[in-house]
Amino acid sequence: MLRHPKPVLLIFSGLIVACIAQGRADDKAYFVTYDHRTEEPGFFEIGYNPLFGFADKAPNFFGGLLEIGYGVKPWWTTELYLDHQYTFGDGAAFTGFRIENRFRPFLAEHALNPVLYVEYAHLNEADRAFREVTGHSDLDELEEPINELKNETEHELEMKLILSSDYKGWNFAENLITEKNLEHGPWEFGYSLGLSRPLQLAASPNPCRLCPENITLGAELYGGLGDHRALGLKETAHYLAPVVLWKFADNVSFRVSPGIGLTDRSVPLLLRFGVLFELPAAGSRP
Amino acid sequence: MHSRLCLYLGVSALAVWLSSGLRGQSETFQNAPPESAELKNPYKGDPNHAKAGAKLFRQSCASCHGADATGKGKYPNLRTETVSQAAPGALFWFIRTGAAQKGMPSFNRLPEERIWQIVTFLQAELAPAH
Numbered sequence: 257m258l259r260h261p262k263p264v265l266l267i268f269s270g271l272i273v274a275c276i277a278q279g280r281a282d283d284k285a286y287f288v289t290y291d292h293r294t295e296e297p298g299f300f301e302i303g304y305n306p307l308f309g310f311a312d313k314a315p316n317f318f319g320g321l322l323e324i325g326y327g328v329k330p331w332w333t334t335e336l337y338l339d340h341q342y343t344f345g346d347g348a349a350f351t352g353f354r355i356e357n358r359f360r361p362f363l364a365e366h367a368l369n370p371v372l373y374v375e376y377a378h379l380n381e382a383d384r385a386f387r388e389v390t391g392h393s394d395l396d397e398l399e400e401p402i403n404e405l406k407n408e409t410e411h412e413l414e415m416k417l418i419l420s421s422d423y424k425g426w427n428f429a430e431n432l433i434t435e436k437n438l439e440h441g442p443w444e445f446g447y448s449l450g451l452s453r454p455l456q457l458a459a460s461p462n463p464c465r466l467c468p469e470n471i472t473l474g475a476e477l478y479g480g481l482g483d484h485r486a487l488g489l490k491e492t493a494h495y496l497a498p499v500v501l502w503k504f505a506d507n508v509s510f511r512v513s514p515g516i517g518l519t520d521r522s523v524p525l526l527l528r529f530g531v532l533f534e535l536p537a538a539g540s541r542p
Numbered sequence: 543m544h545s546r547l548c549l550y551l552g553v554s555a556l557a558v559w560l561s562s563g564l565r566g567q568s569e570t571f572q573n574a575p576p577e578s579a580e581l582k583n584p585y586k587g588d589p590n591h592a593k594a595g596a597k598l599f600r601q602s603c604a605s606c607h608g609a610d611a612t613g614k615g616k617y618p619n620l621r622t623e624t625v626s627q628a629a630p631g632a633l634f635w636f637i638r639t640g641a642a643q644k645g646m647p648s649f650n651r652l653p654e655e656r657i658w659q660i661v662t663f664l665q666a667e668l669a670p671a672h
Contacts, residue, residue: 283651296647330642364639365650425653458585458655461593506601536605 285474285501287513287528288388289450291429292369292420294360295327296534301335303532305511309384310525314398318342319384331360341384341402349406352379354387358418365422373416373431381405386515386526388414390435391444391483393493393521411438425457427474442485448478452499470503476513479522493522507533571624572641574632581631584655585662595663598656602649611668616645621668633661 284293287305295301307319318341325335337354356375381397382405397405413436420429433446452474459469479494481487497515504510508531515526570576585591600609606617613619625633637657640648649657 293651297642330640330648363642363648422650425655454653457653458591459594459598459659461590461597463597 283472283501283503283509284532285427285452285472285499285511286429286450286476287497287499287511287530288386288478289429289431289448289476290358290371290373290416290418290420291427291450292360292371292418294331294358294371295325295333297327297330298536299327300535301325301327301532302535303530305385305528305530307384307386307529308527309386309398309523310527311395311398311523314395315346316344317384317398318344319386321385321387330363333358337385337387339379339383339385339387341382343382343384343402347402349380349382349402351383351385351406352377352409354379356414367421369420371418371420373414373418375412375414375416377410377412377414379410379412381408381410386523388433388435388446388448389478389480389493389495390414390433390446391442391480392486392491393480393519395521395523398523412436413438426451426453442483444483445481445487446479447481448476450474450476450499452501465504466502472499472501472503474499474501476515479518491521492519494518495522495526497526497528509533571628571632572636574629574635578631578635579629581634583630583634583658583661583665585658586630587666588662589666591659592662592666594656595659595661596667598652598660599663602652603660606645611664620664626665626668628665630658630661630665633664634658637661 284291301323302325303323305321305323307321309317309319311317320340322338323335325333327333335356335358337356339351339353340349341351342348354375354377356373359372361370361372381400382402415434417432418429419431420427427450429450431448433448435444435446436442452472454472455468457469460467464470476497476499477495478497479489480492482490482492495515495517497513499511499513501509501511511528511530511532513528515528517524517526570579599611603611606614607620608614608617611620634654634657636646637649637660638654639650640646
């Protein structure tokens with residue numbers, strides 16, 4: 257349970273103030289899909305991504321994801337995620353953490369830029385972040401009480417092959433995902449596709465906030481592909497999600513994405529929000 | 543004797559030609575690929591794009607190179623003839639690709655048009671400080 261929300265809010269508010277004072281905004285438009293950009297060395301990326309899930313037969317829920325990323329090397333970004341959730345009419349829970357590493361083998365820009373992704377996740381069954389969708393989907397879990405779900409802990413290994421291209425201002429990103437519960441269960445598979453483009457490619461001469469150059473539109477399509485025992489689309493969840501990113505200032509960006517469930521195994525609506533900052537690590541910049 | 547002299551002159555001419563060729567390659571701005579120098583700046587001489595480049599410079603570059611582009615600590619002064627005289631395409635390539643070993647990040651997150659605007663600003667507005 258989140259027994260002490262005020263200190264958490266204070267710490268996060270402090271981070272936001274620090275970022276606005278010194279940082280700069282990231283232009284990452286996608287919530288689920290990764291493109292080939294790695295974090296700048298010496299910079300922290302800090303973000304908070306709340307999600308509201310509207311289910312048909314289960315209570316609506318809120319999933320929160322705090323992310324702290326760091327550019328270790330130009331070819332290596334590491335990131336920590338802290339997950340929590342609140343289910344309306346039930347309760348709240350801290351649901352675990354994830355540590356991911358992304359490696360970019362070729363730094364120069366190519367027509368297709370590969371990135372390798374490895375993640376370890378220590379999560380319980382109450383997790384509602386929907387950070388990725390893999391395997392088969394079972395919406396019945398959404399009806400189970402949090403107190404039962406949060407005691408079922410899982411250790412998972414997740415790997416992704418990220419392919420991404422830029423062409424005439426457009427970004428096209430394709431992620432192939434595989435996930436394995438380290439204690440039991442099959443290898444599960446999933447995918448995520450994204451495309452995005454700023455509304456205006458060239459910057460205007462004068463400072464502006466709500467202008468086309470600061471707005472990026474895009475869309476994501478993601479879902480499960482079954483597991484190694486039953487590969488395919490049967491009993492899987494899929495989502496189509498338009499994305500809007502607004503670079504509010506040099507150092508603050510907001511994102512919103514309503515994800516529509518495309519199958520009867522999908523949550524009908526996943527409404528995501530996000531705020532992102534970049535902050536130089538102490539001593540990494542003059 | 544005559545053939546030796548011809549051989550000597552031939553080898554010397556070859557050496558001079560090769561060294562001039564190699565020197566030409568190494569003189570590309572920040573070792574940018576020679577083909578990058580052939581890229582043309584679509585905004586060359588356009589004051590509006592230079593002004594937009596100045597805005598982008600403040601957002602993306604000034605934290606290291608200083609608001610006046612004269613450098614900070616280990617980050618170099620950009621008001622130099624090396625920058626102002628560089629092939630625009632080579633400068634574009636360098637900003638987009640970066641040079642990890644020198645602490646220059648890649649700005650591939652910016653659309654190409656915005657990188658050209660920064661190049662326009664660097665070469666049009668930043669006269670070397672004397």
